[in-house]
Amino acid sequence: MTLRNASRKPMPAGLGWHPYFPRHQGVELSFAASAVWLNGSDSLPHERLPVPPQWDFARRRALGHVGLDNCFEGWHRQASVHWPQAGVGVEMTAQEGLDHLVVFTPPAPQDFIAVEPVSHLNNAINLPVPQAHGIVVLGPGQNMTRTLRMSIRLDGSGAIV
Template sequence: MSANNPHPIHWLQHAGQRLGLVPSLGGGVAAWQLERAQGALDLWRPWDGRNPDRYSLASFAMVPWSNRISQGGFTQGDVFHRMRVNRIGEPYPIHGDGWLQAWKLEQPAANTLEMTLHSQQFEGNPYAYRALQRFVLRKGGMDQTLSVTHTGAQPLPYGLGQHPWFLRTPATRLHAPVQGVWLSGVDPLPVAHTTAFPPSWDPCDGLNVNGTLVDNAYTGWSGAARITWPEHQLQLEMRVPEIEARKQNDGFCLLYRPAQGPAFCFEPITHPIDAFHVDGQPGLRVLQTGETLTLHTEWRFSNLP
């Protein structure tokens, strides 16, 4: 990287993998690659090293909530907390505020990178918290942990998510056991929940990641998913052990399948879109001062059978 680049990439090389992080650009990921004889193979769509738009990163963390919040904010107890729009072109605040701030990087072990953030009511929002991202490269994959600890005086609802971008080939498929999906309006906020999937929307038996727009949260997720790239004879498995351990198929995940472009997103999330305004606030966790919420995700790659 150039010495005058304001967002240098910090690299970790271990177990036949290369991981690049960009602490100054929202604590984002620049690249996650497999080292192959024919050259590096990107598991996530790589950042170009220049574009400051966080949506051009390979992945970023969503904290202290994921996706959109409507109605100008939310009410906790008897207090309405106003939330500002935080992305040009978006009518609602989106993906929290951790992705908009600079993080601090440390390397506690030869196979581990960590980034930390202390956020104090960023741009006037009510959240005060400490956050941690931990990346551990292991043989055959990576363990990724995101945690947030509430440091404010008054309890607030929290949520977490990861926002990885996957390169898609013509034959790429997504396999994820789910039970339902939130249908959206044009904005796109959820308007109705259904267990009858629209055509080409069901990932249970292998969804084509090329197709019409999907930007929707799924319910009843088992906590496991698999992406296959037959052109590369490769598959990547994702699991959230906490969801799997409950054995209740009660997790949430989100698919963003744009109609054009080289990549799609499959996001492990702790709550559906605009959960702040859904009855019961599903998936959100109200944290008292000092309490912590954690999302741990395990990624494992292997050759296709």
């Protein structure tokens, strides 16, 4: 994905993907991160903490209904969603510059989840130093490019589709 500043003035920029996946019984999630932002009453990040055990998906495990709508930092830019009953999974590998991962797991009975590699912390544009949270300032005519690879894996075969 590429964003180009076609104006004559500098502009703040950020990019990200927001893939949604079906939440079938037993869906599993895997990604490693060093920190997570807790949301305030306005549903925007306000406090950065180490990842608590209940939100630690460094080892693939059942997602359940943990109720996340949070931005993770220090993730290794690799995540997977796996449906063991169907024998299929999706692996995501993000390029440097997609240094945040938003995970959205709405409460039941919602039937979807989202695992979202993004360049910046939610609401970073409104923080005192947006660039410290992933926002990039593009000069006139400059581009920002970020790459995400998504692969489908079939259990047992190792096949990538």
